[in-house]
Amino acid sequence: PWGPAGGLHSWDAAPTTRTWISGGRRQHSQDVVLKVQSVIIISVCPGCTGALAKHFTSAYPECNVTIFDLPKVACTAHFALLFVFTSGDFFKDPLPAADLYMLARILHDWTDERCIELLSRIYKACKPGGSVLLVEALLNEDGSGPLTVQLYSLNMLVQAEGRERTAAQYTTLLAGAGFTNIQHRLTGRLYDVVLGHKDEAK
Ligand SMILES: C[S@@+](CC[C@H](N)C(=O)[O-])C[C@H]1O[C@@H](n2cnc3c(N)ncnc32)[C@H](O)[C@@H]1O
Numbered sequence: 001p002w003g004p005a006g007g008l009h010s011w012d013a014a015p016t017t018r019t020w021i022s023g024g025r026r027q028h029s030q031d032v033v034l035k036v037q038s039v040i041i042i043s044v045c046p047g048c049t050g051a052l053a054k055h056f057t058s059a060y061p062e063c064n065v066t067i068f069d070l071p072k073v074a075c076t077a078h079f080a081l082l083f084v085f086t087s088g089d090f091f092k093d094p095l096p097a098a099d100l101y102m103l104a105r106i107l108h109d110w111t112d113e114r115c116i117e118l119l120s121r122i123y124k125a126c127k128p129g130g131s132v133l134l135v136e137a138l139l140n141e142d143g144s145g146p147l148t149v150q151l152y153s154l155n156m157l158v159q160a161e162g163r164e165r166t167a168a169q170y171t172t173l174l175a176g177a178g179f180t181n182i183q184h185r186l187t188g189r190l191y192d193v194v195l196g197h198k199d200e201a202k
Contacts, residue, residue, distance in 0.1 A: 034131055036063055038098040042090060042122070043069045043106050052104060053083050066096055090118055095125040104135035104191075108152070109160040112173060119177030129200040132179060138192040139166045148190065170194045178202070 041053050044067055053065050064084070071087040086096055091114070095101075101122050107115045122132055137149040143166070153164035165173075167184040171194070174182050179196030186192050 034100060035129070036060070036099045036131075038064045038096075038127075039066070039100045039102060040086075040096055040098040041065060041067045042101055042103045043067075044073065050083060052102070056102075057083075066098070068095065090121065095121055097125050097127055099127050099130045101126060101130075101132045102135065103132065107134060107162070107170070107173065108136055108156050108164055109162045111161050112169075114161070115173045116176045119173060119179070123178040123198060126198045128198060128202050130198050132174065132196045132198075134170055134174075134194040134196075135191050136170065136194065137164055137190055138170070138184065138186060138194075139164050141166045141168055167192075167194060 039056065041056070044050055044052070050067065053067055056063065057065050066084040066086055068086045068088065068090065070089065073087070088094070103122075107118070110118065119132065126132065137146075137152055139149050139153065140146065143150075149164050156162045156164060167186075170184070171182045174194065174196035177196075178198070180199060181197040182194065184192060184194040
């Protein structure tokens with residue numbers, strides 16, 4: 001296991017967050033260190049290059065990375081031979097156990113009820129002491145912007161059943177699924193991160 005000295009920094013968990021941190025819009029308090037050996041990346045775009053998984057693997061070669069997506073995506077993904085690919089429906093099929101689950105631009109597709117349903121399934125599959133990392137564009141708490149995120153939200157309303165949310169709204173969803181010690185980071189870039197933990201004892 002990775003210890004704090006050589007551990008995976010929580011905000012490194014998505015490879016691009018390294019640059020996000022340095023461009024952060026706000027000061028943040030103490031960081032946490034995650035002990036991560038197994039990672040599940042929940043869903044990638046059909047036909048995409050698997051860039052998140054590739055970056056993660058090159059930054060943390062000790063980690064086992066598994067991509068989980070619908071069977072039709074497994075057939076089209078260019079990276080199928082590079083990573084373990086588990087196909088299934090994340091609302092129905094068993095999710096593999098892991099230390100960290102990364103969901104980039106997934107929850108914004110769904111209603112609050114569906115988000116809690118998915119997060120609850122992840123919470124159950126997550127190893128004790130594990131975490132979930134959301135990569136989403138966060139709205140200001142008063143909904144006043146950023147303009148790009150407001151426009152994304154409109155787009156999600158038209159194209160899917162979801163919307164963009166504030167950090168507090170994601171915190172409510174994560175807490176509703178059982179996650180604790182929820183923290184978020186604004187990056188100063190388009191995508192921000194929200195991290196939730198599952199207690200060691202659970
Ligand atoms: C908006 S894309 C986000 C993809 C990627 N994480 C990104 O940031 O580009 C949503 C992804 O969710 C997957 N997806 C949708 N419904 C799913 C389900 N029920 N089970 C598993 N994956 C699903 C889609 O196949 C797609 O890859």
